[in-house]
Structures are given as structure tokens and as C-alpha cells.
Amino acid sequence: MQERVGQFAIRVRDLVVGFRRHIVIDHLTLDVQRGEILGLVGASGGGKSVLMRTIIGLIPRLGGEIEVMGSSIDHDRTTRSAAGRWGILFQQGALFSSLTVRQNIQFPLRENLVLSDALMDEIATAKLEMVGLKPEDGDKFPSELSGGMTKRVALARALALDPAIVFLDEPTSGLDPIAAGDFDALIRTLQKTLGLTVFMVTHDLASLNTVCDRVAALADGKIVAIGPMRELLQSEHSWVRAYFHGKRSQMLQPKAS
Numbered sequence: 001m002q003e004r005v006g007q008f009a010i011r012v013r014d015l016v017v018g019f020r021r022h023i024v025i026d027h028l029t030l031d032v033q034r035g036e037i038l039g040l041v042g043a044s045g046g047g048k049s050v051l052m053r054t055i056i057g058l059i060p061r062l063g064g065e066i067e068v069m070g071s072s073i074d075h076d077r078t079t080r081s082a083a084g085r086w087g088i089l090f091q092q093g094a095l096f097s098s099l100t101v102r103q104n105i106q107f108p109l110r111e112n113l114v115l116s117d118a119l120m121d122e123i124a125t126a127k128l129e130m131v132g133l134k135p136e137d138g139d140k141f142p143s144e145l146s147g148g149m150t151k152r153v154a155l156a157r158a159l160a161l162d163p164a165i166v167f168l169d170e171p172t173s174g175l176d177p178i179a180a181g182d183f184d185a186l187i188r189t190l191q192k193t194l195g196l197t198v199f200m201v202t203h204d205l206a207s208l209n210t211v212c213d214r215v216a217a218l219a220d221g222k223i224v225a226i227g228p229m230r231e232l233l234q235s236e237h238s239w240v241r242a243y244f245h246g247k248r249s250q251m252l253q254p255k256a257s
């Protein structure tokens with residue numbers, strides 16, 4: 001099939017990443033389509049975070065090519081020039097504990113733009129609303145937030161610069177199933193209303209089932225299967241089969257009547 005120009009938010013070709021003699025990502029190729037929610041699964045320590053951090057230019061690569069929204073990613077020059085192209089939600093939320101929620105959301109704005117205080121406040125209030133929080137939550141400090149609220153604030157901060165892509169590292173970890181389901185619904189709503197591309201590392205089988213358009217499985221440093229969840233469930237790859245058809249996964253799947 002001929003590829004349309006601009007169809008991909010992220011294109012990774014033949015990527016190699018390693019530390020000393022330890023190769024973590026081994027000639028990996030991956031396309032993420034614009035506007036899709038892609039879930040990335042893989043064994044613990046298998047390289048999911050390394051892949052995500054390499055795509056956003058935080059880790060240098062040993063070989064291969066990375067393109068994000070049509071621009072190639074260069075480890076040394078990425079951080080500043082990339083501002084606004086993507087937002088990131090790290091695993092623990094990573095909010096600044098000495099700043100209020102509002103100041104946390106405004107942090108990327110202050111770093112990258114020159115705006116009046118009034119406009120900054122307006123933007124922070126709009127982002128809070130976008131993630132289902134109240135304007136008065138903006139005055140709280142991170143220590144006063146529940147786990148679910150922390151994730152929402154971290155998401156609001158990731159959205160501060162109106163990015164085209166958001167990277168989410170295990171967004172529902174540590175949340176109870178109801179809060180996790182609510183967060184999944186929020187991600188889906190934002191993807192639909194803002195046309196976001198979402199790259200999500202997750203172990204959460206419910207998220208993979210309900211939110212992701214496609215799921216990519218990382219094993220042996222490569223993407224060994226990619227497609228809608230129903231296709232992943234049919235994969236013959238031994239690790240993918242063990243992941244989705246192992247005892248714990250079976251418990252989550254409805255029993256045939």
C-alpha cells in the first residue's frame with residue numbers, strides 16, 4: 001500500500017539503542033498514525049521507557065532514524081525545538097511539589113512562551129477543565145491531591161502547549177479500577193476532541209482493550225506484533241501469547257458460555 005505523506009505522527013526506522021554493551025532496542029521499526037491511540041506493551045525491563053525516551057530525544061541512539069510530525073529527531077537538539085510538538089506524562093506524575101497545581105500547569109508555558117499572568121491563568125483554568133478538574137483545584141499543592149487527581153494535573157500540564165502528540169508512561173498505574181476507567185475515558189475524549197495522537201506505555205489490559213486503537217508488543221528489542229487488540233490476541237509469537245493468554249490475563253477475559 002502506498003503511504004500518504006503526513007499520515008504518520010511518529011516513524012521509527014531500524015532503531016538501535018543500548019547502554020555500554022547492553023543493546024535494549026535492536027533494529028526496531030514502528031509507525032504511529034496521526035490521531036490514533038497506540039498502546040505499547042512489553043516485558044518489565046524490556047525497553048518500553050527507553051524507546052519512548054529515545055523517540056522524544058532524551059536518550060541518544062546508536063543507529064536508525066526517528067521522525068516526529070515529519071521532523072527528524074536529533075538527541076542533541078531536540079529538547080527546545082520540540083516544545084509544543086508533544087506533551088509527556090511520566091509514570092509518577094512528576095509534579096513539582098513546591099508549586100501549586102496552577103503553577104505546575106503553567107510551567108511549560110513559562111519555559112517556552114512570553115505571556116501575561118492573566119492569559120497564563122486563563123490557560124491553566126481551561127486545561128484544568130479539560131481534564132475534569134475545578135478552577136479551585138489550581139490552588140492546591142501536589143501533596144493535597146489523590147492519585148487520580150495527580151494524573152489529571154500531570155495530563156493538564158502535558159497539554160499546556162497544545163501538543164499534537166502525548167506520551168503517557170503507564171497512566172493508570174496506581175489507580176483503582178474505577179479511577180483508571182475514568183482516566184481511560186478522559187484520554188479517549190481528549191483524543192477525539194483535540195485530534196491528539198497518543199503513545200501509551202501500559203500494562204493495563206483493560207486500557208488496551210477499551211482505549212487503544214492499536215497495540216504494539218515489544219520483545220527482544222523489536223516490535224514483534226502490532227494491530228488492533230483482537231489481532232494481538234491471535235498472534236503466534238511466544239511472548240505475545242504468554243502475555244495475553246497467561247493465567248493472569250485469562251482471569252480478565254470473559255469465560256466462553
Ligand SMILES: Nc1ncnc2c1ncn2[C@@H]1O[C@H](COP(=O)(O)OP(=O)(O)OP(=O)(O)O)[C@@H](O)[C@H]1O
Pocket residue numbers: 019024042043044045046047048049050051
Ligand atoms: N540510563 C540507563 N543506563 C543504563 N541502562 C539503562 C538506562 N535506562 C534503562 N536502562 C536499561 O534498559 C533496559 C530497559 O529499561 P526500561 O526502563 O526501558 O524497561 P521497561 O520496559 O520500561 O520496564 P518496566 O515495564 O519495568 O517499566 C533495562 O535493562 C534497564 O536497566
